[in-house]
Amino acid sequence: MSLLEVSDVTVRFGGITALADVTCSVESGEIFAIVGPNGAGKSTLFNLISRFCEPDSGDVRLNGRSLLDRAAADMAALGVARTFQNIDLFETSTVLQNLLIGRHARRQASFASQIVFSPAVRREEIAHREAAERIIDFLDLHAHREQRIAGLPYGTRKVVEVGRALAMEPRLVLLDEPASGLSPEEARDMRFWISDIRTELGITIVMVEHDMGLVSAVSDRVLVLAEGRVVALGTPAEVQSDPGVVQAFLGVGAEPEA
Amino acid sequence: MRVPFKTSHRHDIRLFADRYQALRYAALLTLAIALPFLLDDFMIGEVTGVLIWAIGGMGLMILTGHAGQISLGHAAFLAVGCYANVILMDRFGLPFPVSFTLAGIVAGLAGVLVAVPVFRLHGIYLAIATLALTMLVEDIIVLTEPWTGGVVGLTAPTITIAGMDVDRFSSPDRFYWLCLSITLLVTLAYCNILRAPLGRAFLAIRDSEASAQAMGVHVARTKAAAFGLSCLVTGWAGALLGHYFYTFNHEVFTVVVSIQLLLMIVIGGIGSIHGAFYGAFVVGVIPQAINISRDWVTAVLGTSGVAVPGLETGVFGLILVLFILFEPYGVHGRITKWKTYFELFPFYRRDLFRRQKSYLKTERIR
Numbered sequence: 212m213s214l215l216e217v218s219d220v221t222v223r224f225g226g227i228t229a230l231a232d233v234t235c236s237v238e239s240g241e242i243f244a245i246v247g248p249n250g251a252g253k254s255t256l257f258n259l260i261s262r263f264c265e266p267d268s269g270d271v272r273l274n275g276r277s278l279l280d281r282a283a284a285d286m287a288a289l290g291v292a293r294t295f296q297n298i299d300l301f302e303t304s305t306v307l308q309n310l311l312i313g314r315h316a317r318r319q320a321s322f323a324s325q326i327v328f329s330p331a332v333r334r335e336e337i338a339h340r341e342a343a344e345r346i347i348d349f350l351d352l353h354a355h356r357e358q359r360i361a362g363l364p365y366g367t368r369k370v371v372e373v374g375r376a377l378a379m380e381p382r383l384v385l386l387d388e389p390a391s392g393l394s395p396e397e398a399r400d401m402r403f404w405i406s407d408i409r410t411e412l413g414i415t416i417v418m419v420e421h422d423m424g425l426v427s428a429v430s431d432r433v434l435v436l437a438e439g440r441v442v443a444l445g446t447p448a449e450v451q452s453d454p455g456v457v458q459a460f461l462g463v464g465a466e467p468e469a
Numbered sequence: 470m471r472v473p474f475k476t477s478h479r480h481d482i483r484l485f486a487d488r489y490q491a492l493r494y495a496a497l498l499t500l501a502i503a504l505p506f507l508l509d510d511f512m513i514g515e516v517t518g519v520l521i522w523a524i525g526g527m528g529l530m531i532l533t534g535h536a537g538q539i540s541l542g543h544a545a546f547l548a549v550g551c552y553a554n555v556i557l558m559d560r561f562g563l564p565f566p567v568s569f570t571l572a573g574i575v576a577g578l579a580g581v582l583v584a585v586p587v588f589r590l591h592g593i594y595l596a597i598a599t600l601a602l603t604m605l606v607e608d609i610i611v612l613t614e615p616w617t618g619g620v621v622g623l624t625a626p627t628i629t630i631a632g633m634d635v636d637r638f639s640s641p642d643r644f645y646w647l648c649l650s651i652t653l654l655v656t657l658a659y660c661n662i663l664r665a666p667l668g669r670a671f672l673a674i675r676d677s678e679a680s681a682q683a684m685g686v687h688v689a690r691t692k693a694a695a696f697g698l699s700c701l702v703t704g705w706a707g708a709l710l711g712h713y714f715y716t717f718n719h720e721v722f723t724v725v726v727s728i729q730l731l732l733m734i735v736i737g738g739i740g741s742i743h744g745a746f747y748g749a750f751v752v753g754v755i756p757q758a759i760n761i762s763r764d765w766v767t768a769v770l771g772t773s774g775v776a777v778p779g780l781e782t783g784v785f786g787l788i789l790v791l792f793i794l795f796e797p798y799g800v801h802g803r804i805t806k807w808k809t810y811f812e813l814f815p816f817y818r819r820d821l822f823r824r825q826k827s828y829l830k831t832e833r834i835r
């Protein structure tokens with residue numbers, strides 16, 4: 212059984228069909244990339260999996276269980292974390308606090324025990340901080356630990372957002388364009404982190420990415436979307452040589468060079 | 470600048486950053502406890518008022534400052550706490566500690582009830598919905614005359630704790646100490662919440678509801694919790710206010726009071742516990758300052774009393790506008806900047822506290 216199964220999903224926004232009969236599945240331990248031109252429906256697929264939008268038809272299953280009766284806020288506890296294409300961090304909080312909010316679904320303390328800050332809460336808080344510290348080590352964020360997000364450069368925010376998703380200790384993480392807007396050096400770091408997330412943390416990754424270099428370097432399989440439809444699905448090499456893909460990227464009617 | 474050197478996670482969750490800070494607060498507490506020996510009864514009464522407003526301010530600060538939900542209806546919850554406490558004491562003969570606790574809980578539950586229908590509203594719509602609430606409660610008080618005394622109002626009975634009378638007029642010192650201990654308890658609980666997951670969830674829904682959901686924060690539940698806690702504390706402030714005013718009726722809890730609470734936390738510094746105290750102080754001091762300056766103007770000009778109607782409201786409004794224009798983080802923000810200036814001297818930069826332009830937020834999902 213696949214970790215994540217998307218079957219025959221259609222999503223419409225008014226007149227636009229953002230996803231049309233999309234079917235795909237992600238295996239546990241895989242790095243699964245989604246590529247496609249702007250407006251192809253990549254982020255919509257993410258929003259669907261993380262329960263930020265409803266499908267008009269079709270089903271999404273995690274470990275064989277449908278997610279459609281779950282709310283977005285339930286997904287963290289089910290082990291699904293995500294980042295946002297346009298970076299959506301808690302601006303007024305520090306990096307550490309952002310990572311700690313990522314631990315929210317792992318909390319155990321009751322309402323009353325938090326108000327009196329019982330010894331159990333204290334132990335739990337220390338454990339959360341140790342977990343956040345592991346992420347800080349992993350992503351090399353020491354220098355920014357106590358800094359507010361509002362003052363951080365773009366590249367660092369991208370990393371913090373990935374860190375916040377990892378702090379949730381998910382089984383599956385959805386990264387929406389993790390390398391977009393990064394400098395070449397930052398993008399290279401991000402490439403190593405993405406493969407480390409799988410090998411060291413054992414987390415399955417689904418990512419949307421425009422940088423084909425990054426995609427072919429790290430991903431096992433690639434799903435190509437265009438105008439809400441699946442154009443191709445396969446290994447990076449297979450997909451890149453697929454005539455339909457070239458057509459989708461270059462526009463209808465374009466012929467692949469001989 | 471003194472940078473607390475952290476060697477363990479325990480440092481992060483301590484109430485005080487370091488020994489100096491703990492000592493400073495211990496000194497402040499000692500002074501606060503000794504205050505009745507230093508001030509006369511009138512001044513102690515004024516300070517008690519500031520403490521009660523600070524409790525009310527903390528109540529609204531949880532909701533508006535930390536969870537980011539505006540409320541122009543908190544006078545309603547002051548009223549609920551105030552009336553509930555006196556009715557429970559008078560009609561049910563409950564001792565003050567019980568009636569007081571229950572009064573807060575009643576106000577808190579009322580808050581949760583209100584939160585459920587209005588939690589989908591944002592910004593201005595939420596402000597209007599909560600504003601309507603104050604007006605509604607005023608009417609309800611008048612209509613439920615058998616319980617609330619209608620337009621005549623109620624008189625707060627004398628509090629008896631452990632056989633001692635605690636009364637605003639006959640024993641102002643004890644009443645002050647009572648208010649001080651409740652202020653301390655609320656402040657401590659507030660600090661605890663802020664360093665626990667609940668406080669972080671409040672910050673999360675304030676900054677981004679979409680992200681908060683992705684982190685597993687249930688937005689509706691968290692807002693209800695914020696409303697509940699906020700109204701509980703505000704209800705307690707209301708209960709103390711009843712004893713402070715001695716007699717009260719519906720006119721004590723008008724929309725103006727709701728707005729005054731909001732002004733208080735904005736002037737004091739939104740998003741900080743300190744702000745509630747600074748705000749309460751400013752709001753407590755301004756009417757006195759106006760009175761004094763009015764006497765002074767009268768004396769200087771020799772006219773027979775300058776009576777400008779609405780002067781107080783005008784001055785409040787002016788101060789608020791000035792703060793919003795020049796110091797959006799209120800008195801607390803200003804003080805933090807001064808402190809940083811001296812700690813960093815001579816390396817302070819004007820832009821140190823300027824918020825960087827924030828990057829695009831997720832526009833497509835709320």
Ligand SMILES: Nc1ncnc2c1ncn2[C@@H]1O[C@H](COP(=O)(O)OP(=O)(O)OP(=O)(O)O)[C@@H](O)[C@H]1O
Nearest residue numbers: 224227229248249250251252253254255256296833
């Ligand atoms: N909430 C929404 N309401 C209306 N239309 C939407 C909404 N979300 C997405 N769309 C539309 O659905 C289509 C797919 O959008 P989506 O964001 O999934 O594209 P994308 O593949 O992520 O593109 P990009 O590379 O620009 O991020 C677009 O035409 C977009 O305008």
Ligand SMILES: [Mg+2]
Nearest residue numbers: 253254255296
């Ligand atoms: Mg997108």
